[in-house]
Structure formats: structure tokens, C-alpha cells
Amino acid sequence: MSTPIAFSTNGNAAAFTVATGRGFQYGDGVFRTVLKFDGRIIDFDAQLLRLRDDAARLGIRIEEAGLAQLRDEVILVTAATETGAIKLVLTRRDGGRGYRSASGEADRHILLYAAPKYPSEYWSDGIVAAMSTIVIAQQPALAGVKHLNRLEQVLAYQAAPADAEEVILCDVGGHVICGGRSNLFCVIGGVLTTPDLSQAGVHGHMRDKVLRLASELGIRTRVAPIPRRHFAAADEVFVTNSLIGIWPLKRVDSRSWRTPGEVTSRLAQALAHPVLA
């Protein structure tokens, strides 16, 4: 699994400019992970728009034509693969050495991997997670953006106990923010609550999809700071991302939940996301 099935930069397999570029040197770019399942790229266009909007937050422009080009490249690169995890990356094109010599143009990268596989119980019974010892930093200039500076997540997984499939990160104020590779939801007094991401965290596509779905199902939703004790007192908790859909949390450190919770089940059923087992 350490090498992707396929890789492309601006439509070519050449990687030299990437290796020495701003993506590698500064993490100066953004990404989105998209699932291709049974020949269909799930929420492809919505994810492309998120990628573009994230890039814009960093001052990296990709025009309609560039986005269409990326779309075509993805279809080409993934044509022979029915099911896979596609990582779309936009980096700022190089203007030279140093932070300053930056252009506002985007280089397009596609990495195609075999889809991950997990026990099917992860979807039905949930997973074990652990509260991270890494406190996520507050940086409003980058909050919400799925950018390439992901060392906090790397450190969080490194410090996590072996039995934890996911880590939960809190900010310095003791609010839960997100999972290491997921967004976080709590059902608190019947209200589906997910952390405010204005200071830290990543605005995942699946997060919005679940919030929208909840509204359609008549479930009340709320986006707000969630103190750790409210999280621990929640009736149901689950994590989401574009590969897994929804995974209930059955245990976080010493706190256990009976899974699957009622609200979680309704959402998972309505979402009908593929089980990658």
C-alpha cells in the first residue's frame, strides 16, 4: 500500500517539480479525499468545489477550466479502478526558492489508492477511540481548510494507544474539535451537535452532508463549541469522513456508549454509504 496505484501531476506522471515544490517544502496546498465505489465517484463535483474553495482560502486560484481539467484527469487516472480512494491535491505553483516567490496558480495532483478495508463491525457496532494528548492549535487563518500541514494529526496518532482506531482532538480551551481524520458529532438532548470549526479543525464534506441529511430527517442540528464534559455526557457520538461515512464511537477512553444509537442509526441508514469491509 505504500505506493499509489496511480499518480499524476498536471496530467503527467512526472514528479520532479512536485518533489521540490511548495507542497513538499511548506505544505502549501490543500487536498480532499474522495471515494470511488463500484465505478461511481461519490459526490465528485461537490468535493471539487470544496477543494477549490479551500485553495482560495490560501490564495491559490483554480479557474473553472482548471477544475474541469482536474475532473477529466481524475476520470482518466481512475478509469481502470472500480473502487479506490482518490486523493485530490492542489499545491501552489512554484515561483522560486523561499516563502515569498509564490504564484497564485495551482498544480493539480491525483493520487489513487486501493480503498481501505475495515471490519464491518466498525459500521454496525462502532469503534474505539482515544482522547489525544496532542492539543490542537487555534489558527483562525487556517481553520476549516483541509490543507497539507497535518503534523498535529501525525503526532496525535503516534501518541494514541494501539487499540484506538481514531483519536479525538481538543483545543486548549478543552473543547472537542474533531477526530484525527474525521469530523465529530454528538447527540446531546436529542440535538445533533458538531463542533464549531472557526479556530481549528477541518470542514469535511461528509460533515455538511450529515448535517443536511439530519435536517431532512427532522433531526435538530447545532454547530457550537462542545466542552469535553458535554461530549462525555452525550447520548450518542459518531465520526464521519468521505471514505467511511459514519462510524459510531462505542468507547472513548473509559467512557462507553451503547451502539448504534437511535439518531446515529437513522442517519447511517439514510446516508447509505458503502461499507468498506
Add this chain to the structure above:
Amino acid sequence: MSTPIAFSTNGNAAAFTVATGRGFQYGDGVFRTVLKFDGRIIDFDAQLLRLRDDAARLGIRIEEAGLAQLRDEVILVTAATETGAIKLVLTRRDGGRGYRSASGEADRHILLYAAPKYPSEYWSDGIVAAMSTIVIAQQPALAGVKHLNRLEQVLAYQAAPADAEEVILCDVGGHVICGGRSNLFCVIGGVLTTPDLSQAGVHGHMRDKVLRLASELGIRTRVAPIPRRHFAAADEVFVTNSLIGIWPLKRVDSRSWRTPGEVTSRLAQALAHPVLA
């Protein structure tokens, strides 16, 4: 300047594994910039040790043999170049897709660039800098480490006025921390003071060199949090890094200093760093 003169990964020019690796995807690595001037790599061994120590902070191991190998590779890659800027990068070797599939082993990368050139007045009269609108995040788990997550610096330069050669970053508490690509020093009441970097910032090699030099010259030194108003009230201010040595600050926004200050001059003279003009 957008392509390096030379590039090597683990001693080879092959870049594919780098392009798709953890350096690119997460910024999961560390770097140091070293100056080769007139055939001599300045403070080469000290910089290699810093690189190793930074890597260790991220749980990336490089043994003595690996460090010696990197040393040999640098000598080989830079052999034909008398004067240049060498970027040494260690990334965590891939174990597969996802944050978790990480090894503790290091991949060694070398990027050799033509040395930058600046007006010689930068060394004699100083530079203009600007206070950044980007507030640097507090992250003790990464503070001090010269890692590959440098988006804050990218954004800081992006937001800087065109006449500013350097940007000065403050933390959320209003303390000055560093320049965008430099460490910061203030002379306050005759004491050479540089910001505490336990919450944010990069522990540059030149910073330590200047502190040591000051002690040898009998100049009192202090490492402490520096509120922005103390910075503005300082008698002399200057920035340092391994390429430039010492640059006095002659103006930061509306605050000007008469340059070069006495302490700055003594240090610069004793440092005898090359002027890249």
C-alpha cells in the same frame, strides 16, 4: 530559480517516492538551510545535529550512520558548487496510506539552490519589516522544530506589504515570536533579548550562535517572552538566520531605528558572516 541546481533523495535523483510521500502529504518532516560559501559549508556538523534533534521531536529516527550518509551525500551533491543554499530535509519514511501507517525511519533529501543575493545595505543599514496580520498559533508539541508545516509563514508573506523584506509574527498573547524566515533579537536596556520559543517559533541555529557569541563578548543575554510594546521600545532590533547572518531592522511599520546599533554592530563584526550581495 524555480528548479534547484541539484536534488537527491537517499542519494538518488529519483523523486517518485517523495512526491507521493508523507513529506508532501502531511509535511511530516524537518529541514535545515545551510550556506555553502567559497567552498565551505558553514556550521555543517552543528546543523546536521539540529536536523537530527528536530526529527527526534517528531519521532523520526536517523542513526549516526544515516547522518554520516547524509553528510557524504551533501558533499557529493554540492561538490561542483562553490557557493549555494543547501536545504537538508528529513521526512518520515512511508508505511502506506493514512496518518497511521508511519515508520520511524527517515528519508534523506538534499536541495541545492543558487545562494540568494540581496543589497549589501541590508547588512549595513538594515531592512524594512512589517508586523504580520497572521497571528502565529501556539503549539508546544511542535514549537522550536523546523518542520515542514509552514503555511503560517506562507500566509504571513502573502499578507505583507511589498516594501517589507521580512515579516514579524506575534502570538495570540501579543508577544513577538520571530520573523517569517528568521529569529528575532531586541536590545532592551543593554540586554540582548530573544523570544522564548516554547509555544511557537523555530529554534534557528544562528539564534544559538548569536547568543553564544554575545556571551563571549560580555553582552548580557536573556530568553523571555517579549510583549510587542517592549519590542517597539527596544534600542536595537535585528533578525538572524543561517543564510543572512544578522540583518538590523531599520523600520517595522511606523517605528524606525537608527542603524546599525552598537550591540548589533559588535555582534555582526564578531560573527563575520558572508554578505550575499
